[in-house]
Amino acid sequence: MSNRRINRREFLKHSGVAGFTTLLGGSLVKLSYAASRDRLTALSSIGLDTLHPYAHSSSPQYGIWHNMIEPLVEVDYSKRAHYGILAESWEFQGKRWVIKLRKNVRFHDSSPFTAKDVVYSINRMKNDKLSLQKENFRDFTEVQAADDYTVIITTEQPVAVMLDRLQNRFILSKTGMEAQGDQAELKPVGTGPYKFQSWQRDGNLIMVRNDGYWGAKPSIREIVLRRVREDSGRVAGLLAGQGDVANNVPVEELSRFDNHPRIRAEKVEGVRMYFLAMNVTHKPFDNKLVRQAINYAVDPAVIIKHIYEGNGYIMNGPMGSNVIGFDPKIKRYPLDLNKAKELLTKAGYPNGVDVKLYFSPDRYPKAKEVCQVIADQLSKVGIKVELVSQEFVIFWGKEGVNGGKLGFYYVGRPAADADTVYDQYYRSGVSPRIQYKNPEFDKLVDEEQKTGDAKKRLAMLHQLGRILMEDVPFCPLYTLAEIYGAARNINWKARPDEKLMYAEMKIR
Numbered sequence: 114m115s116n117r118r119i120n121r122r123e124f125l126k127h128s129g130v131a132g133f134t135t136l137l138g139g140s141l142v143k144l145s146y147a148a149s150r151d152r153l154t155a156l157s158s159i160g161l162d163t164l165h166p167y168a169h170s171s172s173p174q175y176g177i178w179h180n181m182i183e184p185l186v187e188v189d190y191s192k193r194a195h196y197g198i199l200a201e202s203w204e205f206q207g208k209r210w211v212i213k214l215r216k217n218v219r220f221h222d223s224s225p226f227t228a229k230d231v232v233y234s235i236n237r238m239k240n241d242k243l244s245l246q247k248e249n250f251r252d253f254t255e256v257q258a259a260d261d262y263t264v265i266i267t268t269e270q271p272v273a274v275m276l277d278r279l280q281n282r283f284i285l286s287k288t289g290m291e292a293q294g295d296q297a298e299l300k301p302v303g304t305g306p307y308k309f310q311s312w313q314r315d316g317n318l319i320m321v322r323n324d325g326y327w328g329a330k331p332s333i334r335e336i337v338l339r340r341v342r343e344d345s346g347r348v349a350g351l352l353a354g355q356g357d358v359a360n361n362v363p364v365e366e367l368s369r370f371d372n373h374p375r376i377r378a379e380k381v382e383g384v385r386m387y388f389l390a391m392n393v394t395h396k397p398f399d400n401k402l403v404r405q406a407i408n409y410a411v412d413p414a415v416i417i418k419h420i421y422e423g424n425g426y427i428m429n430g431p432m433g434s435n436v437i438g439f440d441p442k443i444k445r446y447p448l449d450l451n452k453a454k455e456l457l458t459k460a461g462y463p464n465g466v467d468v469k470l471y472f473s474p475d476r477y478p479k480a481k482e483v484c485q486v487i488a489d490q491l492s493k494v495g496i497k498v499e500l501v502s503q504e505f506v507i508f509w510g511k512e513g514v515n516g517g518k519l520g521f522y523y524v525g526r527p528a529a530d531a532d533t534v535y536d537q538y539y540r541s542g543v544s545p546r547i548q549y550k551n552p553e554f555d556k557l558v559d560e561e562q563k564t565g566d567a568k569k570r571l572a573m574l575h576q577l578g579r580i581l582m583e584d585v586p587f588c589p590l591y592t593l594a595e596i597y598g599a600a601r602n603i604n605w606k607a608r609p610d611e612k613l614m615y616a617e618m619k620i621r
């Protein structure tokens with residue numbers, strides 16, 4: 114293993130410039146060698162797949178859009194609380210939310226930001242046939258502009274988790290978009306610190322500074338986002354001076370930044386929570402004792418140490434530590450192979466059981482290696498695992514996770530609020546991903562979603578976590594460090610939510 118790593122690094126060191134230039138068609142060299150106040154070049158594993166800002170539900174793409182189009186609210190992960198962006202204040206009134214908007218904000222086309230733009234944007238997200246964000250508005254009955262700076266949202270039932278529903282829901286200019294007619298998705302008009310300039314279908318994007326921005330003026334005039342899918346290509350390009358910041362840096366590449374004169378690593382605990390999901394309509398996962406046995410048999414500390422080289426954080430329960438609803442009192446099942454074997458025998462599998470574990474290597478870093486370790490750990494208690502690798506489009510689609518077709522799979526899910534995960538994965542009838550059914554759990558979700566008192570709702574989220582840790586239709590694993598490479602002249606701290614916010618970067 115070590116010899117392969119050395120050879121790979123030596124290869125990259127000697128051929129990185131040529132290889133990376135080939136990946137980008139040689140164009141990047143002409144654009145930028147170092148971050149400056151004029152231009153920053155980002156090497157990104159993802160890009161925009163479309164210029165329709167609502168035709169996706171991908172966390173990394175939310176991060177790109179946020180530079181140009183802003184939401185009403187955002188999350189402070191250190192405080193586990195929401196704060197206003199285009200919204201200044203809000204009030205929960207049972208079946209109504211009254212939201213006061215920020216004044217003196219203008220869109221990139223100079224038109225004023227008002228309540229009519231919020232109404233237009235939410236209705237588009239809810240009704241547009243291409244929107245993949247409709248689920249957030251399933252219980253909205255009306256969105257109206259009470260005046261230019263007041264929006265009233267009416268729902269079928271009280272929705273205390275409205276702020277979580279509105280996070281990453283970006284506001285477009287009604288007049289700016291309607292003026293484009295049939296070409297409305299060719300130039301998104303937002304209020305963000307950067308304006309859209311150009312986009313190519315390979316994901317490459319250029320943004321320019323919005324000098325009329327309502328907030329602090331960005332330090333950098335132009336952002337060039339280059340989509341480079343290969344991990345080695347991004348790292349090689351960064352080290353060669355052909356990019357200034359790169360995301361999703363593999364842990365085995367980190368040592369290449371050690372004492373580097375121009376490039377440093379930037380790390381932060383992410384909000385994507387990795388776990389083993391067990392669909393309870395599939396045998397043997399319909400048996401709680403089997404699910405508990407799996408929790409006693411899996412040791413994520415080994416994975417963090419040997420696969421991610423220590424760049425991970427063990428999850429003790431359903432939520433990561435920076436998610437609203439995290440309960441520090443919940444502890445994971447301890448590693449106990451004898452207990453796991455005992456539970457399998459009680460479940461009717463004294464001689465063990467055969468299962469399939471599905472994973473997507475093109476979506477989650479080192480998924481194959483992780484699942485190989487898990488398979489080895491489970492084999493020690495008599496659970497024989499067949500690993501099934503699938504492309505993400507298959508894994509996640511109607512024939513996979515979202516069709517309820519997979520009984521046992523490795524997945525990562527980001528969240529700002531525990532309700533998002535509890536509602537989507539574990540509440541009866543919402544999605545086929547796990548198909549867990551517990552009337553007590555459902556009733557408590559209904560109650561916490563209607564509870565405006567933050568402390569009472571937090572206590573309910575904690576109780577929901579304890580219910581899940583008893584029934585365990587999943588096995589919690591870890592959160593991982595979000596790892597970036599960045600030029601040393603960029604003054605910037607990484608965020609936990611996979612967003613590269615260029616207005617937060619200052620050039621020294």
